């Protein structure tokens with residue numbers, strides 16, 4: 001098992017796309033969490049935003065992208081991890097070396113978990129550094145959140161990122177490719193979720209109820225409970241933290257299960 | 270007699286049409302077995318079933334006398350080599366060694382075996398087809414397998430590359446490994462295989478030794494002058510039924526082993542022989558013959 005995981009980590013680690021996704025996720029989070037608000041701040045137009053940029057709130061800034069855009073990047077990562085084996089036609093090469101599909105698939109899941117953990121740690125480090133930067137520029141005291149809050153934030157962020165990556169894995173296996181799962185995944189995350197939340201839910205009560213059980217709004221509520229700004233896309237406390245955590249975890253399990261089940265029973269042609 | 274591979278009524282259907290139909294073959298330990306058939310015969314489908322990549326619709330198979338549990342003793346290359354294009358040859362093999370549960374130290378050994386050590390640091394995407402195929406063979410050898418399953422191993426190679434690959438396969442067999450390879454080239458199977466199973470439209474037509482397979486078809490071509498004397502001699506030697514004449518070119522329905530005797534008779538009669546050549550039966554002709562369809 002450990003060498004199977006090492007195989008997957010080698011495949012992903014040597015791939016510039018994996019690191020590019022990480023870089024873009026960090027850049028977007030820092031830009032919209034610190035750079036843009038800070039420029040607004042020095043214009044004097046948004047003075048009340050300063051608090052959100054100080055070290056005490058860096059966890060919220062770090063998790064703010066996960067319901068939508070950082071989540072979308074995690075989904076792309078998941079698609080690449082599983083779908084590339086179809087794209088490069090390498091499933092057969094792997095499975096003649098190790099015919100245990102359970103082991104190969106488990107190694108893939110371990111790899112997406114390692115990848116999303118790396119991503120989340122980088123996001124937390126980057127936002128922490130930015131918050132220190134803002135505090136020193138603005139002559140504010142550096143007061144960190146409690147260790148428990150940081151750990152909870154990390155855990156929640158990791159859960160959300162892994163859930164989206166697992167959706168990517170499941171889509172890649174269902175559709176046996178790379179391009180279509182990324183396309184459909186992004187349409188869902190960036191367009192459909194938005195339409196549901198902004199247009200459909202306010203009009204149709206049934207859809208508003210349904211929102212409480214979809215992955216995106218639950219991730220949004222989880223991020224809100226971790227301190228993300230409600231101005232970040234998708235962040236909205238429509239359900240409590242406990243409900244949101246359970247829902248996101250349930251989707252994670254479901255996505256992993258769908259992918260594994262299909263990979264197990266289908267022919268590799 | 271122990272079998273490296275044995276299939277019993279192995280069948281794979283796609284919809285209602287069988288790609289492989291009630292196939293029963295046996296590959297003996299230590300032999301090179303050729304799986305011969307034209308495009309679409311079901312060769313790849315069968316090999317994929319042996320490897321657990323696709324599930325048989327019905328029938329059963331054993332590897333080394335047991336229902337396959339893992340592929341620890343098997344190395345395989347199916348439908349051409351596929352690797353991660355952005356990784357070097359060496360890193361690709363390391364990844365596959367990790368999947369196989371084989372020490373990464375084995376990678377340099379197999380690179381040496383296929384003569385790719387010098388180019389192993391280069392990215393796979395930049396490899397020539399011949400190098401890709403050699404890297405594919407290196408991956409097959411990672412587990413130091415007792416059974417090699419090779420799907421059209423010479424496909425796409427130039428003549429030198431083909432000869433090289435065939436020689437390598439023979440050498441691997443001489444080390445005591447069993448090789449099951451598929452091909453659509455009769456001449457190739459004839460060169461490297463001990464036994465052959467001929468597949469056509471998913472069905473096994475015949476399973477036999479290579480010598481027996483090629484003894485049926487084929488003809489001896491003789492070009493000789495003067496033509497009339499040659500004709501007289503040839504009809505006397507092999508019988509008029511077996512001589513097809515076209516000016517000074519004759520095609521004789523005789524076994525290849527008759528060539529020397531025929532040549533001697535012609536020369537003794539004062540005929541000058543400018544060509545004496547064994548013509549392989551075309552694979553298609555052989556199939557027609559085996560399926561009993563008139564050409």
Ligand SMILES: Nc1ncnc2c1ncn2[C@@H]1O[C@H](COP(=O)(O)OP(=O)(O)OP(=O)(O)O)[C@@H](O)[C@H]1O
Nearest residue numbers: 269283288306307308309310311312313314315453
């Ligand atoms: N996934 C599939 N779905 C439907 N039909 C298939 C599938 N795979 C193979 N077939 C059919 O099964 C038959 C056998 O195909 P197979 O690839 O095994 O032939 P082959 O002997 O390997 O041919 P080739 O020499 O062209 O490689 C073909 O008619 C093919 O169209």
Ligand SMILES: [Mg+2]
Nearest residue numbers: 312313314348
């Ligand atoms: Mg084939």
